[in-house]
Amino acid sequence: MGVPFEALLPYGIMIGMFAFSAVSVGKLREMQNGGKRARRGLDAWDRTVMERDRRLTGFARGQTDKAEAPPGFELNNPWRMESRFL
Incomplete structure (x- = not known):
């Protein structure tokens, strides 16, 4: 005796929702990620380079071929100093 297909419909719906x-x-x-696959x-070092790329291009995975940094990049330093040293 076969299983009626109505009994398998909920399983098909659940699998379809998981896939979707x-x-x-x-x-x-x-x-x-700008159209690129996720990094694993x-x-x-990778995080440092991705942070630099984010500051240069606006995207963590973005890269640029310009030899000079854009204006204002010299003030966009990730290193923070205490106020007493400024």
């Missing part, structure tokens, strides 16, 4: 949400979250992460296993 996984694809949607993946697309959102890709859009947030970042170390301190």
Whole structure:
């Protein structure tokens, strides 16, 4: 005796919703990274370079081929000093 297909419809709907949400979250992460795939296993150097790229281009994954920094970049230093040293 076979299983009626109506009993399998909820499982199909659940699997479809899981697939839709996984694809949607993946697309959102890709859009947030400027159209590039998400980075995994970042170390301190990668985070430093990505922070520099974010300050130069506005995107953490953005890169530029300009040899000179844009105006105002010299004041956009990630290192913070105490007020008594300023």
